[in-house]
Amino acid sequence: MCSGSPMAVVASAPGKVLMTGGYLILERPNSGLALSTNARFYAIVKPLYEEIKPDSWAWGWTDVKLTSPQLSREGMYKLALKSLRIQCISSSETQNPFVENAVQYSLAAAHATFDKNKMELLHKLLLQGLDITILGGNDFYSYRNLLERRGLPLTPESLATLPPFSSITLNTEDAIGASCRPEVAKTGLGSSAAMTTAVVAALLHYFGVVRLSSSKDPQERKDTEALDVVHKIAQTAHCIAQGKVGSGFDVSSAVYGSQRYVRFSPEVISSAQVSANAGFLVEVSADVLKGKWDHERIEFSLPPLMTLLLGEPGTGGSSTPSMVGSVKKWQKSDPHKSQEIWRRLSEANSVLEMQLKLLSRLAKEHWDAYKCVINNCSMLRSDKWIEQASEPNKEDVIKALLGAKDAMLHIRYHMRTMGEAAGVPIEPESQTRLLDATMNLEGVLLAGVPGAGGYDAVFAVTLGGSSTNVTKVWSSLNVLALLVTEDPRGVSLGSTDPRTNEITSAVSAIHIE
Structure with a gap:
């Protein structure tokens, strides 16, 4: 039938x-x-x-x-x-x-x-x-x-x-x-x-x-x-x-x-x-x-005018399950120290979240000041950002940016400490050097190892149009910047086989000079 x-x-x-x-x-x-x-x-x-x-x-x-x-x-x-x-x-x-x-x-x-x-x-x-x-x-x-x-x-x-x-x-x-x-x-x-x-x-x-x-x-x-x-x-x-x-x-x-x-x-x-x-x-x-x-x-989601970047260092991936297993084993063997590190790490995570939410709110309430600060800071290293605080609204944006950056440094420090105590490379030395160099570039707000860390891709969050400069520096350091950026959408239906499209959203989104 x-x-x-x-x-x-x-x-x-x-x-x-x-x-x-x-x-x-x-x-x-x-x-x-x-x-x-x-x-x-x-x-x-x-x-x-x-x-x-x-x-x-x-x-x-x-x-x-x-x-x-x-x-x-x-x-x-x-x-x-x-x-x-x-x-x-x-x-x-x-x-x-x-x-x-x-x-x-x-x-x-x-x-x-x-x-x-x-x-x-x-x-x-x-x-x-x-x-x-x-x-x-x-x-x-x-x-x-x-x-x-x-x-x-x-x-x-x-x-x-x-x-x-x-x-x-x-x-x-x-x-x-x-x-x-x-x-x-x-x-x-x-x-x-x-x-x-x-x-x-x-x-x-x-x-x-x-x-x-x-x-x-x-x-x-x-x-x-x-x-x-x-x-x-x-x-x-x-x-x-x-x-x-x-x-x-x-x-x-x-x-x-x-x-x-x-x-x-x-x-x-x-x-x-x-x-x-x-x-x-x-x-x-x-x-x-x-x-x-x-x-x-x-x-x-990330505040406006910010871009998520991912870089592949080429040092090979890491086994998340085995790293998690080692951290759990350390927690049981040293509950007092592990609880203290987790408490401080949790606090730093909360501060970063709070600062990013504040930046999203400032963007909504004071768009002109926010946009001006982001564009100016995108061309400067973070130690020069405070010089852009010419009025109260701009000062609020800069304080939130610096607060977010500081929180990220604390997160990385506590993740490294946890890795050293547990005997696993959560932020290996090679990644530390790469992330420090990235954090010091113009227009970079955040840089870190995502998830469980290790030798997988690193991430950065950049301001305005500064991502192009970061990808060039990464390339000189033998780090391949991927075509990935944030897209807040979850699961969705498509209308056709994706292979029928000539270019993907990833390719069309890239800015090639």
Whole structure:
């Protein structure tokens, strides 16, 4: 029998930068400032087959195809329609636990919420199979090796010459031979959280569990309840795929966008952890959807005329789980010292947050003075900023800028102290030298190691048009400035396959002189 083929659903979710809250965010009620970015992960969901065969009513399973073009991988799965379990039937190398759990828990959410009529429609939809394609924006991955092999300078302009969604196999030193496994070098933007969120959002919309908005303006979003459902299912799928309950800020940022975040109590998904392999997916999803999610999320973004920059030092990435494990071990061995460092770090984080909020308020209330100060300070080192205080309103802006900068220096000091005590390189010496040099440049407000720190990308926040100068200095120091900047949007629907667009938002946003 022929069935009218449903339209393809395209959903995307952003990567993140945790500006403050590294380590502390693992424990309530500590907060963190997470900025979502213009680096986005896409999921495209459509039917695998146009027709449903006459005997399909008796089928106990359906087919699922997962394609990852950047890795040149294609995986085939069987999805049991009764237990909702998914099983890979192709090479084990193509397995993706994040997508697999996204499929299972999204489907279980539909079962937990649908009535009999909707279930019949869902069953027909599933008999057409699921065709899922995942695509990550170039900024999630490191193309540093590729640029060096091509003899290109380490600049954003060089990155902008790469086609969108470039093959990740290009990272390898020797990409000859089909059996060559690609080196997936990442930049620390939270690709697994963004991917899981995008797949969950696309599936829930495709199944009809939620109706997501395609609006790009957060102020116009009317789908808060739908986003809450996406958040609960994406957090659960991501935690089960990881095998542990993390802080969840990366998934929350992927769903809602830039925010001040306080983690949820892990107990809310304890039933999922216990029953992950017991075949109670529908019951688990019902518990998760009805559970008391007590995370705190307040909208937050950088003040106007400020730019987020990310730089890849090329010293290799760091294993966040092992660093977190070492810090936790140190906390238990030296509770008195660790509590004192955490208290001071928390205070410094709060001061930075307060100063940034003050700057946003001053921009709203005294725009002309604010704009004048930002533009002037963008051309000066911070020790010269105070000279711009020619009137009270301008003085208030400058005091807030210097207060934010001072708070960042305190945050870095306490993060280094914690790393030294725990024996992990939270801000390694090479990063310290780079960050100190960056903080001393004209127009730089903040510079630090995001999240858990280590050897991943560093971040900077610049004033006005000073980011161009920073990227040039970084390039001279062998640091590759990425095409990433802040974009406060969370998950959203797209209208077409993103590969049909000739340029990405990242490329169109870059200023090339």
